[in-house]
Amino acid sequence: MRRMYLLGIPVGALVLTAVWADTGRRPPVLELGALTEVAEPGEELAGGATTVTDTGRNSFGRSLMNMDHARWPDFHASKKVFSRDWDDTRTGPVIVGPLFSAASCMTCHVKDGRGRPPASPKETPVSLVFQLGAPEGRGPHPVYGEQLDSHAVEGRTAEGHVEVSYEEVRGEFATGESYTLLRPSYRFKDLSRGSLGDGTPFSPRVAPANFGLGLLEAIPEETLRALADPDDANHDGISGRQNQVLDVVDGQTKPGRYGWKANQPSLRQQIAHALVADMGLTSEVYAKEQGHEDGAATGPEVTPEDLERLVFYMRLVAPPKRRDWETPPVLRGKAVFRAIGCSGCHVATAFETGTVPGFPELSGQKIYPYTDLLLHDLGEGLADGRPDGLATGQEWRTPPLWGLGLQDAVNGHTRFLHDGRARNAEEAVLWHGGEAAAAQERYVRLRREDREALLAFLKSL
Numbered sequence: 236m237r238r239m240y241l242l243g244i245p246v247g248a249l250v251l252t253a254v255w256a257d258t259g260r261r262p263p264v265l266e267l268g269a270l271t272e273v274a275e276p277g278e279e280l281a282g283g284a285t286t287v288t289d290t291g292r293n294s295f296g297r298s299l300m301n302m303d304h305a306r307w308p309d310f311h312a313s314k315k316v317f318s319r320d321w322d323d324t325r326t327g328p329v330i331v332g333p334l335f336s337a338a339s340c341m342t343c344h345v346k347d348g349r350g351r352p353p354a355s356p357k358e359t360p361v362s363l364v365f366q367l368g369a370p371e372g373r374g375p376h377p378v379y380g381e382q383l384d385s386h387a388v389e390g391r392t393a394e395g396h397v398e399v400s401y402e403e404v405r406g407e408f409a410t411g412e413s414y415t416l417l418r419p420s421y422r423f424k425d426l427s428r429g430s431l432g433d434g435t436p437f438s439p440r441v442a443p444a445n446f447g448l449g450l451l452e453a454i455p456e457e458t459l460r461a462l463a464d465p466d467d468a469n470h471d472g473i474s475g476r477q478n479q480v481l482d483v484v485d486g487q488t489k490p491g492r493y494g495w496k497a498n499q500p501s502l503r504q505q506i507a508h509a510l511v512a513d514m515g516l517t518s519e520v521y522a523k524e525q526g527h528e529d530g531a532a533t534g535p536e537v538t539p540e541d542l543e544r545l546v547f548y549m550r551l552v553a554p555p556k557r558r559d560w561e562t563p564p565v566l567r568g569k570a571v572f573r574a575i576g577c578s579g580c581h582v583a584t585a586f587e588t589g590t591v592p593g594f595p596e597l598s599g600q601k602i603y604p605y606t607d608l609l610l611h612d613l614g615e616g617l618a619d620g621r622p623d624g625l626a627t628g629q630e631w632r633t634p635p636l637w638g639l640g641l642q643d644a645v646n647g648h649t650r651f652l653h654d655g656r657a658r659n660a661e662e663a664v665l666w667h668g669g670e671a672a673a674a675q676e677r678y679v680r681l682r683r684e685d686r687e688a689l690l691a692f693l694k695s696l
């Protein structure tokens with residue numbers, strides 16, 4: 236069972252030692268007082284012995300630190316498939332499409348890092364995709380399929396484009412300073428086969444960073460199941476549950492791990508799905524393209540070897556080491572993170588990975604990804620209204636927070652959340668609602684020093 240600790244005391248038995256400071260009509264400032272602020276041995280090694288020490292602009296694309304040198308040639312050959320532009324004759328035959336969102340994995344997972352929403356309404360989204368649902372009920376859109384394809388091969392027309400604009404939303408901290416958030420809205424345009432239809436659910440999703448995924452795959456199933464608390468038996472207001480999704484190879488329903496809604500059960504299926512849904516490339520896993528049969532491939536286009544190379548590559552890209560983890564503000568921030576309930580979902584203790592056949596590097600590692608990989612209702616503000624497996628329109632998988640502080644160095648931006656609406660980590664926190672509303676409210680009530688400490692901690696990840 237999951238148990239939440241506040242100020243080091245299980246919440247059920249909490250005797251609140253905090254002192255309320257009176258600030259008039261605003262909610263009272265939360266004085267957390269003294270907290271235990273110590274570094275755990277090894278916590279800076281987010282991925283255990285796999286952790287890379289590079290903190291520069293290529294720090295998300297490095298191989299596991301403990302990788303056997305004999306794997307180098309394979310790692311490089313695999314990286315080439317990941318960065319291959321499938322619409323460029325110089326890298327091989329053009330088999331991308333006919334309709335697609337981008338022609339290489341790297342276009343969206345820029346430098347193995349994260350995508351972003353467009354910088355202005357004029358710019359077309361590239362690494363922000365729009366997954367579509369059926370106007371009534373479940374399943375893909377009857378005409379446009381699972382995802383709007385913003386590109387097409389020569390002689391074909393793209394399915395459409397989306398204009399993204401933002402409205403400012405204001406809020407205030409308990410200490411009196413104000414903040415603004417950006418609420419996105421979307422306009423579908425240039426639709427090649429007519430309107431999407433009233434009430435069509437859609438899910439805007441930014442490409443997440445791609446390191447450390449082999450380690451996440453190696454967290455034992457029982458560990459995650461033990462963290463789930465679907466009926467909130469411990470009454471902490473947080474009821475994580477596993478998504479259950481179809482394994483298209485054996486037809487079984489399995490717990491989901493990847494994607495913003497934990498909508499894919501394994502790295503292999505996630506990657507095969509990326510090939511077909513993002514790039515119009517069929518494989519032995521998905522041999523048929525969806526939603527645009529006209530001119531679509533009828534058999535696997537990507538060779539089994541290339542698919543396995545991509546899976547191999549994704550397993551072997553490492554998470555980066557933390558910075559400044561021993562400084563007083565960061566240690567204070569870590570304590571605040573736990574005290575206000577962030578760790579109820581972004582698990583702040585280490586996981587131990589299981590044994591991965593053929594990958595001793597990934598086995599038995601002590602890792603700190605800061606996620607439970609479970610689904611949580613984050614409230615209406617972040618809802619996409621599009622169910623995915625068991626996930627409702629308000630549920631999202633807790634994203635890992637490791638590497639968060641290096642995103643700016645790698646990708647040149649600090650956009651966060653599934654649709655990239657948050658301009659920095661603080662805005663991401665301020666958007667939390669639903670099961671995370673209590674943690675968000677506590678954040679809003681923190682003293683400024685504690686907010687800054689929490690942000691310094693996030694930056695150190």
Ligand code: HEC
Nearest residue numbers: 336337339340343440441442443493494495506509510513
């Ligand atoms: C058009 C942009 C785009 C392209 C091209 C693309 N991806 Fe993705 N990728 C995404 C988005 C968006 C998600 C989140 C999907 C979801 O939530 O369903 C994602 C998710 C993933 C994930 C899961 C990550 C996680 O943390 O759960 C992996 C792995 C992945 N992609 C690998 C690849 C590989 C390999 C390729 C090339 C074969 C590729 N992607 C091509 C946009 C893209």
Ligand code: HEC
Nearest residue numbers: 577580611617631632633634651652653660663670671674
């Ligand atoms: C109830 C579970 C839950 C709690 C509690 C919670 N989070 Fe989250 N967090 C999530 C989920 C789910 C998302 C993804 C939401 C989305 O993308 O729409 C998220 C996203 C984030 C992100 C953006 C990550 C990214 O990759 O874009 C940050 C940063 C973050 N949380 C920090 C915090 C902090 C700090 C706290 C404590 C104040 C906190 N969270 C409390 C579940 C939680």
